Amino acid sequence: MTSLLSVSNLRVGFGRKPEDNEIVHGVSFDLAAGETLAIVGESGSGKSVTALSINRLVDFGGGRILDGSIQFNRENGTMLDLAAAGEQELTKIRGGEIGMIFQEPMTSLNPVLTIGEQIEESFRLHRGLTGRQAREAAKDALDRVRIPDAARRLKYCPHQLSGGMLQRVMIATALSCNPRLLIADEPTTALDVTVQAQIMALLAELKRETGMGMIFITHDIGLVAGIADKVMVMQNGEAVEQGPLDAVLDAPQHPYTKHLLSAVPHFEAGRATRTDYRRADAPSAAPALKVEGLTVRFPVTGGLLRRQTGAVHAVDGVDFDLMPGETLGIVGESGSGKSTTARAILGLVEPTRGTFSANTNGAARQSGKPVQMVFQNPYASLNPRLRVDSILAEPVIAAGGGLKGETHARMRMLLDRVGLPENALQRYPHEFSGGQRQRLCIARALMLNPSVVVLDEAVSALDVSVQAKVLELLVDLQREFGLAYLFVSHDMAVVERIAHRIAVVYAGQIVEIGDAASVLSDPKHAYTKRLISAVPSVDRRKETFEVDTRQVPSLVRPLGFEPEPANWQSFGPDHMARAEA
């Protein structure tokens, strides 16, 4: 095989004095034509910077290549050192010979130009096509990424398409000029698992069709099994391990690689699920939270007078209960209504119908605020202008309590319990890392001694290794305080490790609920099966996925629409699924 790309001793720095702020410390790797290299690492590992250095987009982000060479085998057979190439040459190579797709399809397309204009642009720039020819080419490009009804979609603007569709458009654009190398920078991270599976399948298929080389960057080592030939693991700007796929996955040498692999879910036997609580063994105490027929609808208006014409049925008749000391994982994809359920329970959204009651668990919990919440983004959910002591005191003040000695004692106790130093009280949120901030959010949620904590994607924004520690902390706190967790997440791997029971939500309704081990290892509902099979696993090597273009059904219903009552089928002591039509 001929070499396509050869990177040696690449060093990249940022800022005014890039030498003092080096992010990538001497990375080397080779890529043959038609081969796929996966670069795996957490945020800050330098994996994206490495990738952006190859087509030199790193220059626009304030980065500078300090040392090393990037030999690229061009279309005409000559070798070119991209690290030393001029901007004019690079402009021809970008898009023409090296395509790139990014993490956030929602923000990576220009909102004021149509899809068609943005795809055509590549053909105009690199193939010299104009007018009708360019339009035809753009339509073919959309067909190639299996977008149904391509001719009409060309006239759409980005905000009219879903994330999965937009990522296909990105891929279509990147592949429009048949590049020899495709750089995919976390292309599926912002997408739902089932959509992720579709995009991965598409990438694998297009790679086979075109024979291009690919650099696939991801934080999820589970994803690489399906697509990569070689794997490079990065940590703190260095490649700590690299080798052929099977060698790295089956016989990892570096402890960091082993650590990453340990976070990948194995659902087959429900092995990794928690066993510290079982409904059957627990005394039949009163549930900490009981939700019955919860329904949330948002009105849809239309016409000149803005009359209500229908409703979005975000949550439609959800029932469940939650025992003290138990974690219920609510899983589902974006738009399924899982977050709305959580928000309704906290009173942040007015439920249209249904009841929920939280048990304050006797005299010990006097605060009267039995439900508290931890949000997804620890960077946005702490007021940057407040000191940590004020942040922790706020729920107490909001609940009508005064600042007493015991409040301060509780702050110090909770900070200690979530693993932060006591002097944290006098500091501001920006002085903490993402994981530490989420610990602060957890401490804040516990200030009022709640019986139920709602965790809405509480670890989704964190890196795998930080995630693991926060999950451990949550488990410890649950045991210590007898907390009940409502854990809302799209990430099956996380849910597997924290949940005792799992409820699968689809289109505003629970379709399957039961103990975690049964639901994960023996799913009954078709949607649960689809969801679980879409979760990447290191066990399935180079598997070809079916490209599935089904979309989540519209939740907009006409006025007065009522769903049919659920017909539940039971599969064992604590496992039931909605019967399918």
Added chain:
Amino acid sequence: MNYLARRLMTFPLVMLGVSVLVFVSIRLVPGDAITAMLGTEAGLLTPDQRAALEAYFGIDQGWFTQYWRWLAGAVQGDLGVSVTFGKPVLDVILERFPLTLELALLSMVIALAIGLPAGIFAATRNEKPSDLAVRIFAMIGQSTPNFVFALLAIYVLSVGFGVLPAMGEFTPFLENPLRNLGQMILPALTLGFAFAAAVTRISRSAMLDILSDDYIRTARAKGVPARKVIWRHALPNALIPVVTLSGVEFGYLLGGAVIVEQIFALPGLGRMVLDAILQRDYALVQGSVLFIALNFMIVNLLVDLAYAMLDPRIRLGGK
């Protein structure tokens, strides 16, 4: 279209509110039109004469009756008679308006012609000396009062080059375009300069924001040349705040620019309104404020339509 209809429906309501506010506030100012018009001679009027004059100008009734009479006339296009000019208010306003409109348009053209390129240029040279120079220039432009710049311009032209700005009787554009522009160019530059400084600053910061957006990175990854990244991908997105600012400034200029009109002896709306207030010319104040408010609303509507043109998310409705 639906949106446009809804917007137009709010116009009469706003106008009504504005008219009540103006009506009341101008009457809260002490003094009356007859005294203001005749000065000390007003004291020589017999009560009968005064009453006759008040009846002639329609200020003899109670406030409510006055307002009702005025409103009834206004909806038919009759804004009353100006005490100071002795002419229908609408005629007085329409006589002055072309000048004000021309001045506002010229200033905006100058502002956009200077400010937009300067802002874009500065954004692409972020933190380099040329960026700093543009920013200092913009800062000076924004913080220099109009009259300082106006007097400076007159001084430099007359002392340095021996040319005096064409003063004297104002010539409408349609009568003699060259002479008209000769009269307008200095005031337009005076107003346009400060306006341009604001446009520079806002287009620079908008452009800087946009240039770090993901889709700009995508465009570069596609191999779009630097110039096209700016003009085709970044600029349309950066224009929205510029349009907002220009709309507000333009609407403001349509209300007249008192100081600049005074310095360059231009008979514009601004000086007219000021005189009307000093003279307690109720009808003229009411009429012109209403007229200015209507202009402002039209400009705002145009700004919103411009948003829709620039951004398909607004045009087609967001998700």
